[in-house]
Amino acid sequence: MFALTLIAALATSASTLPLPQDGGGVFTPFPSNTTITYCQGSTASDICSMSVGTGTLAAEVCTPLEWSGIGIAQSPNNSCSFTLFTGTTSCDSNATTEKTGYAVPRGEGVTCVDVGVLDGGRYQKASGVWSCG
Numbered sequence: 817m818f819a820l821t822l823i824a825a826l827a828t829s830a831s832t833l834p835l836p837q838d839g840g841g842v843f844t845p846f847p848s849n850t851t852i853t854y855c856q857g858s859t860a861s862d863i864c865s866m867s868v869g870t871g872t873l874a875a876e877v878c879t880p881l882e883w884s885g886i887g888i889a890q891s892p893n894n895s896c897s898f899t900l901f902t903g904t905t906s907c908d909s910n911a912t913t914e915k916t917g918y919a920v921p922r923g924e925g926v927t928c929v930d931v932g933v934l935d936g937g938r939y940q941k942a943s944g945v946w947s948c949g
Contacts, residue, residue: 846894846949849874853887853926864928873946878907881944882937887926888946896920896948900929907943920946 852873857865864887873879873888881900888898898920903913920927933940 847875847891847896850891850896850946851889852879853889854883855885855887855928856883857885864926876945876947878943878945880905880937881931881942882933883931884934885928885930886944887928888920890920890923890925890927891948892924893922894948895922896946898927898929898944898946900931900942900944902932902942905937905941905943907945 849872852871853864853867854869854871855864855866856868864885867887868883878901888896890896898918899907900916900918901907901909901913902916904910909915918927918929929944931942931944933942
C-alpha cells in the first residue's frame with residue numbers, strides 16, 4: 817500500500833513540473849544531396865564559367881569529375897564542404913594525388929571549384945566528396 821501511495825505522489829508532483837519549451841526553430845537535417853553544375857573554362861570561387869550541364873552530388877560519395885570546374889549549390893540551412901582529389905577518379909589519397917578542401921557556406925548561391933580537368937578526364941584525373949555536418 818505504501819508503494820502505491822508513493823507512486824501516486826511522485827506522479828502528481830512530476831505532472832506539475834514545467835515542460836521544456838521549444839526554441840522556436842525547426843530542426844533541419846543535413847541534406848543527402850545537392851545540385852552540381854558542370855563548367856568549362858576558367859572558374860573562380862564565386863564565378864563559374866560556361867555551364868555545360870547539371871547533375872546531383874550525393875553526400876559522402878566519391879564522384880569522378882571530368883570538367884574544368886564545378887558549381888556546388890549551397891544549402892540554405894547548413895554549411896558544407898567539398899574535398900577535391902586531383903590525380904585520381906576514386907578519391908584516393910596517396911603520393912601522386914593532391915587533396916584540397918573547400919568550404920561550401922550556408923546560403924542560396926553556388927560555390928565554384930576549379931577542378932582543372934581540361935581533357936574530359938582522358939589523361940587528367942580528378943574526383944571529389946561533398947559532405948554536410
